[in-house]
Amino acid sequence: MEVLNEIKFTMPSLSVNEATARAVVSSFLIQADPTVEELSDIRTAVSEAVTNAVVHGYRNSKGSVELTVKLLKDREIYIRIKDKGCGISDIKQAMEPLFTTAPEEERSGLGFSVMESFMDKLKVKSAVGKGTTVVMRKRLSLHEN
Amino acid sequence: MKMEIKTGSGGATALLSGEIDHHNAKELRSQLDKFIISVQPALLVMDFKNITFMDSSGIGLIMGRSKLIRECGGCLEVRNTQPYIRRVLRLSGIERIVKIT
Numbered sequence: 522m523e524v525l526n527e528i529k530f531t532m533p534s535l536s537v538n539e540a541t542a543r544a545v546v547s548s549f550l551i552q553a554d555p556t557v558e559e560l561s562d563i564r565t566a567v568s569e570a571v572t573n574a575v576v577h578g579y580r581n582s583k584g585s586v587e588l589t590v591k592l593l594k595d596r597e598i599y600i601r602i603k604d605k606g607c608g609i610s611d612i613k614q615a616m617e618p619l620f621t622t623a624p625e626e627e628r629s630g631l632g633f634s635v636m637e638s639f640m641d642k643l644k645v646k647s648a649v650g651k652g653t654t655v656v657m658r659k660r661l662s663l664h665e666n
Numbered sequence: 667m668k669m670e671i672k673t674g675s676g677g678a679t680a681l682l683s684g685e686i687d688h689h690n691a692k693e694l695r696s697q698l699d700k701f702i703i704s705v706q707p708a709l710l711v712m713d714f715k716n717i718t719f720m721d722s723s724g725i726g727l728i729m730g731r732s733k734l735i736r737e738c739g740g741c742l743e744v745r746n747t748q749p750y751i752r753r754v755l756r757l758s759g760i761e762r763i764v765k766i767t
Contacts, residue, residue: 536689568721572688629724
């Protein structure tokens with residue numbers, strides 16, 4: 522993995538930081554000149570992953586959420602969102618469309634579906650009591666300015 | 667995030683502005699529910715003309731309001747959604763329940 526540039530950003534698990542995470546990613550990606558649609562896709566996927574950390578990872582507690590964004594060679598974007606929250610006991614079930622453990626908050630259970638649809642690759646690692654790490658990748662198109 | 671609700675003879679329109687995410691959805695949900703319960707409009711239009719971002723939190727927001735307004739005898743429509751927002755909505759199949767344009 523040849524890294525051309527990267528940032529690491531840590532924030533408390535406050536819901537207001539869902540927007541902060543989107544803003545950080547957008548600012549960093551300006552250098553790669555993504556299309557409007559590509560940037561929307563990435564912002565949406567990041568928002569879903571950070572929301573999962575806030576709502577599910579730290580449901581009854583507060584902690585930190587770490588966001589890493591890397592610009593790789595051949596216009597590939599690598600994004601990692603990591604929390605040290607409660608973890609996921611059954612990742613396969615959690616990734617099923619419409620599955621949610623927070624229906625009272627009107628969570629639609631589509632967070633992972635959005636990440637899968639809007640990014641090229643999605644990997645989820647989790648351990649109960651230790652936390653969850655989501656890694657997503659997307660290759661940006663080559664386009665004329 | 668801002669919301670302005672206008673009522674007329676044919677129903678009510680809630681003009682939403684800004685970004686819909688989990689953080690903002692809570693306040694919108696509360697304001698819309700108060701309005702639906704107190705006014706019970708025959709039609710409520712959620713106008714997305716000025717929405718600049720929406721993640722799957724918007725799906726829960728729309729589905730919840732659709733359910734509540736139907737219980738009150740009315741119906742919900744979502745208008746002026748940008749193509750990118752429709753892609754998010756399409757994943758949920760919500761277009762089979764709520765009229766979205």
